[in-house]
Amino acid sequence: MRIGIACDHGGFNLKQEMKIRLKTLNFDIIDFGASAMDDDDDYPDYVVPLGKAVSAKEVERGIAICGSGVGASVAVNKIEGVRGALIHDCFSAHQGVEDDNINVICLGGRVIGNELAWEIVRTFLGASFSGAERHRRRLAKVAVLDHKESGR
Numbered sequence: 782m783r784i785g786i787a788c789d790h791g792g793f794n795l796k797q798e799m800k801i802r803l804k805t806l807n808f809d810i811i812d813f814g815a816s817a818m819d820d821d822d823d824y825p826d827y828v829v830p831l832g833k834a835v836s837a838k839e840v841e842r843g844i845a846i847c848g849s850g851v852g853a854s855v856a857v858n859k860i861e862g863v864r865g866a867l868i869h870d871c872f873s874a875h876q877g878v879e880d881d882n883i884n885v886i887c888l889g890g891r892v893i894g895n896e897l898a899w900e901i902v903r904t905f906l907g908a909s910f911s912g913a914e915r916h917r918r919r920l921a922k923v924a925v926l927d928h929k930e931s932g933r
């Protein structure tokens with residue numbers, strides 16, 4: 782699976798750690814930055830390109846990390862076709878994919894530690910959308926908003 786990862790300074794250390802661990806599982810990782818720790822950088826500069834790559838299906842799933850995960854989540858959900866969620870527990874990491882077909886997980890690098898983040902990331906990447914009719918119906922009601930927002 783090809784996945785994208787992005788962060789600002791608040792998520793930099795966690796991103797580096799998740800990259801190292803993901804490589805050991807042979808994931809194909811595209812890093813959208815930040816490429817170095819910069820206390821003055823801005824999460825949209827990295828999270829938005831990641832979201833666009835998810836939307837364009839250049840990567841299958843994304844991991845967006847800022848200090849709390851909140852800014853990353855707000856920014857990435859502005860992009861059509863992205864379904865991102867701020868998740869800090871394992872139940873939501875799989876149910877968010879199974880029921881809601883999320884394609885981006887957002888994490889707070891200042892909120893959770895490496896071990897829990899790693900369990901959450903592995904759970905997210907290992908989960909699949911159930912495809913159940915009721916979930917498709919609900920997602921279709923959300924998807925129409927993409928088109929309303931973009932005027933199409």
Ligand code: RB5
Nearest residue numbers: 791847848849850851852
């Ligand atoms: C940056 O200091 C911090 O505000 C950012 O990483 C994030 O937590 C925003 O939601």
